[in-house]
Amino acid sequence: MESIDSLKGELKRVSQELSSHKIELHQTRGYLQSILQNSRDMIFATEVSGLLISFSKGGEKILGYTWGSVAGDFIKDFASDPLQFERLMAASQEEGSAVRLELPFRHKDGHTVYCDVSLISLTNTKGQNIGTIGICRDITRWKKLQEDLIRVDRLAEVGRIASGIAHEINNPLAVINEVSGWAGTVVSDAKGLTHEDKKELETAVNHIKEQTRRCRNITHQLLGFVRDSIPDKAEFDVHNLIKGMIKFLRPELRYLPIEIVFNFPKEPLSIKSDPNMIEQVFLNLITNAIYAIKEKGCNNGRIEIKSKKIDSGIEINIEDNGTGISEEYKTKILDLFFTTKPPGKGTGLGLPICQNILKNLGGSLSFKSKLGVGTTFTVQIPFS
Numbered sequence: 001m002e003s004i005d006s007l008k009g010e011l012k013r014v015s016q017e018l019s020s021h022k023i024e025l026h027q028t029r030g031y032l033q034s035i036l037q038n039s040r041d042m043i044f045a046t047e048v049s050g051l052l053i054s055f056s057k058g059g060e061k062i063l064g065y066t067w068g069s070v071a072g073d074f075i076k077d078f079a080s081d082p083l084q085f086e087r088l089m090a091a092s093q094e095e096g097s098a099v100r101l102e103l104p105f106r107h108k109d110g111h112t113v114y115c116d117v118s119l120i121s122l123t124n125t126k127g128q129n130i131g132t133i134g135i136c137r138d139i140t141r142w143k144k145l146q147e148d149l150i151r152v153d154r155l156a157e158v159g160r161i162a163s164g165i166a167h168e169i170n171n172p173l174a175v176i177n178e179v180s181g182w183a184g185t186v187v188s189d190a191k192g193l194t195h196e197d198k199k200e201l202e203t204a205v206n207h208i209k210e211q212t213r214r215c216r217n218i219t220h221q222l223l224g225f226v227r228d229s230i231p232d233k234a235e236f237d238v239h240n241l242i243k244g245m246i247k248f249l250r251p252e253l254r255y256l257p258i259e260i261v262f263n264f265p266k267e268p269l270s271i272k273s274d275p276n277m278i279e280q281v282f283l284n285l286i287t288n289a290i291y292a293i294k295e296k297g298c299n300n301g302r303i304e305i306k307s308k309k310i311d312s313g314i315e316i317n318i319e320d321n322g323t324g325i326s327e328e329y330k331t332k333i334l335d336l337f338f339t340t341k342p343p344g345k346g347t348g349l350g351l352p353i354c355q356n357i358l359k360n361l362g363g364s365l366s367f368k369s370k371l372g373v374g375t376t377f378t379v380q381i382p383f384s
Contacts, residue, residue, distance in 0.1 A: 042115065042136040045122075048129055048152035050089060061116070062068045062138050075134065080104035081110055092110030092119035092333045093129050102139065105174060109328075166219040175215050180208040214248070234382070236275045237268040240312060245279055249286065258293055269307050269314055272384035273361050281354045281365075284316045285377050288350065292322025292375065313363070313382035320376075325369035333367070 011038035042059035046052055050150045052075055055067045061076060070078070079085035085103065092098035103117045122131040184205045187198060239262075246260055251262065286303065293301035298321065306317040325333055334351050355365045369375035 012316070015321050030261060040138075042134070042138070044134045044136075046075055046132045046134070048093075049085075050076055050132070053131070058157070062107075062113055062136070078105050080106050088117065088119060089132060092121045092132055098119050102143065103136075105136070112140075113138060114140045138161045169219050173212055173219070176302065177212045177216075178211065181210060184209070193204065232274050233272050234275060235270055235272045237270050237309065237382075238278070238316065239269050241275055241279055241309055242282055242316075245283055249283075249290070252290065256290070256294065256301065258290060258303060260301065261304040263304055263306040265307065269309070271314055271381055273381055276353055277357045278381065281357055281379060282316070282318070284350045284354050285379070289318060289320035289322060289377075290376070292320055292324075294322075296321075296323045296372075297329070310380065313380060316379045316381075318377045318379070319374065322375040324371040324373050324375055325367075326371045330369065334365070345370060 001291040037057050038060045039056055040061070041056070043054075043056040043063045044059060045054035047124055052073055054069055055065075055070055065078075076089070078080040079332055086101055088098050088103070100117045103115055105113045105115055107113050116139050118135045120135075121129055122133060122209065124130050127225065140271065187193075187205060190201075193201070193355045228326045245264065261341045264306075286305075289303045292299075300321075302321050304317075304319045306319070308315050334355055351368070358365050358379065358381065364380045365377065366380075367375060367377045
């Protein structure tokens with residue numbers, strides 16, 4: 001009887017211990033599940049072969065895939081370079097852990113996500129590898145910030161060099177302007193020229209003067225941009241400014257099937273602002289429209305420029321029937337250094353600079369676009 005009672009007592013003790021371990025296991029499982037549900041990092045677990053057996057909510061946000069859609073897939077297949085990921089997995093299995101400060105993954109929508117990756121090898125009581133735990137922190141924004149800082153530093157150096165070049169260019173421009181003035185006087189006083197010849201020469205000299213003035217304005221804008229100078233405000237008619245600027249683009253438009261349409265009210269549209277800066281904005285937007293139409297390759301290109309008064313100032317719309325902007329790029333098109341143009345065709349500086357100019361003048365820049373149909377940029381400028 002004592003033996004049976006002893007066995008019953010032992011059985012009860014073991015049963016209590018098992019219950020305690022079961023509760024502890026349940027709590028531990030709950031803690032782990034809570035971590036997987038609430039962590040912003042991508043936490044995953046794999047078998048020895050690399051098949052996913054667990055995937056956190058943070059992973060779903062970082063890569064865009066749900067756990068149901070990736071269960072049973074190989075984790076390496078989500079890396080931009082699967083072979084590189086396999087080597088990292090092998091290193092973690094051999095050494096017990098492995099770290100890679102920057103490893104690119106492929107998001108569901110196709111873009112690249114950079115992660116700081118730590119892998120830990122899981123072993124059983126016999127020391128045999130049974131899988132891998134991975135913790136991946138999204139560092140894409142930090143990497144972009146680093147790249148932008150490098151570019152800004154490079155841009156600052158370019159600005160310093162450009163400032164010196166602008167000073168050097170101003171000297172010969174002053175000479176050209178003086179000589180063109182003298183040439184105009186000579187043409188006016190010249191004898192033996194027909195009226196048509198004199199008219200043609202005077203027109204040529206005036207063109208030289210106008211282009212020289214424009215070059216000097218550009219160098220002054222460049223110097224002003226480098227120095228972040230205060231806008232030089234004056235009163236002017238926006239209609240005349242835009243029409244005069246289009247004249248300078250005529251040589252480029254002459255051989256292109258692009259029609260420029262002015263949809264302006266009859267009365268002048270006068271504001272008090274910086275005409276040189278405003279001209280730079282419209283020149284950039286219109287040349288971008290020309291490029292978009294050329295890229296589309298249509299034979300009926302059209303750029304319509306509309307103007308109207310609004311409560312706080314004026315609004316100018318520049319509408320083209322070019323390539324349009326995809327949904328993917330709409331959130332990036334005004335970002336510094338972002339460009340859809342191929343290398344050598346664009347720097348990604350034009351639109352951000354336009355936006356910055358208008359902001360400094362108290363205005364704004366916005367756009368609407370449909371891929372394959374065209375784009376409309378809207379410029380708003382206060383009266384003064």
